[in-house]
Amino acid sequence: MSAHATPHAEFPLGPFTPYPQNPILRPQGDTWESASVYNPAAVVKDDKVVLLYRAHADDIVSHVGLATSEDGIHFDRHPDPVLSPSEDYDEFGCEDPRVTEVDGTYYMTYSGWDRKSALLCLATSTDLYTWTKHGPMFPDFNTFLPQGNGQDAPWSKAGGILPEPIDGRYLMYFGEGSIWYAWSDDLIHWTPCSNDEPVMVPTPPGTFGEFLVEVGPQPILTNNGLVLLVHNAAVKNDDGTVRYTCGQLLFDPADPATILAQMNRPWLEPTTHEDTHGLVSNVTFVEGLVYFRDTWFAYYGQSDSTLGVATYKVGDRYSKLGAS
Template sequence: MNPYEFRFEKLPNPVLSPSDGGFDSKNVYNPAVVKRRGKTVMLYRAEAKEEEITGRIGLALSEDGIRFIKHPEPVMEPEYGWESLGVEDPRIVRIGKTYYMTYTGYDGRTARLCIATSKNLLNWRKHGVVFEEFPFLKNGKPNWTKSGAILPEKMKSGPFGGHYIMYFGDSNIWLAYSRDLLHWEYEKEPVLRPRGHLAEPGPAPILTEEGILLIHSEAFYEDGKLVYYTHAALFGREDPRKLIWRTEEPILRPTFDWERYGWVDNVVFAEAMVEHGGRYYLYYGGADRHVGLAVGTIKLGSSQKSSNV
């Protein structure tokens, strides 16, 4: 029995696309989205035409969560050696008065999970690479940690009581824990293994009565092509390492031309979800070129096919 029913409808057109020129003239995708002072704030990965930089972070504002106005300049750019080619794929939570951004720092060889903080979403202080060493190999390379999704409240009990937790990685998904959101330790065994090519965490997890709900991406080879889908998994409320359930059928799949053809074909890649007007707005990258939006509900109880492994 599936504890949740996901009913999302994708808007037929992107809500954000590349500009004619400038730092986001080639691709805009894989955004973080938060609410601030009644507005929807999107921070998105941006790439420019005829450049090697694989990511800067741009900002856009919206009154309704659908129509966005871009800030003219990036709010984060590569600075350090570990991110020399790109700052990519932000995910953001607000805890207290501080925004915590996890993002990918890419040096042309390794994709590392990094953290930055801000009070206003415009000015960011970088705190560096989260795990200097990580032994699991990805593409034959160590220290590939890439992405992380933080639960924006402390665990109250269980083995991680008094700690924040984060799901991270982009091959398997691992669990990390921290008391201050800046210094993290990780569990050595993955908590979610891919059923296909890879699995990667999406928006911030949600603590529910049934457990911790994590929306994530999974990629599968189909007819020789890699296809990205959006899925969900439920972990233990007391023990966030314990996988209780995961979807078999995807929440989102590539269907529109702008999701099927782009910089990387056949991709819907969800990284942000906010509540708006009683519904969930799930933002995602489409074919690594545009930002899409799916609007819907998550309700208890369903006959949707699911897996208990």
């Protein structure tokens, strides 16, 4: 396994503070990003933060847009989408990207939507603007097992690739509903674990992930070499609405199927007007996480409508020793 862990990462990562002037990106114009801008991946390139975000007009056919920032807060947008529907499997949306960079190549996982199945797909790029699609990754998988999602069609979403190899192979966590893992020798072809053996299933009744759990951004290695996975979690209310918050998991790289530790309360949850009002209300959904200029930036969708950020300055504490 690589010894290159992230020196400023430990479990739990945080505390994160939402930026007071959120949202940092809103819908604009009258075309492909006119109705909603949300659920971004994030990477650092050329000393800038780059967001690859989901956006759509009123038709809810999603594209992936790109924006860059010198400070992680204020972004300049590229005028056109960098990834758009073009194939049968993503005809009605390229949704919810996650991006990992390995040796100068960017690997984007995204959900292809054909209005029947959501399928986890892969695309690659060397410049973040031009992408090559490699198609669905697990076309027969159903990540809503064992609890089911009311349909027989395959379903897979949310792939987060660890950028550091483990004993020569690459690890990815994926899944909406429950969480699973897969291995790859080349970052293109992936072999999942058994569909009968999820790593994490929804949490017990009364907890913040009792309806579903879903992979967030790409996992990272902590300062002692353990794998940190940020995840999203949801509860379903009696009226059928949902509430999405965020948790964290910790794994031993030698045993990526066994959770060593997990947060039992959210580190990010809906609080502001944008978090609680939107296309799907009461959602904070994290998909982007970068370490940039001594600060961790977590980028998230607010109620499937706008895009926010929360920050953790390394050295900040959840509580101060000796405080009354």
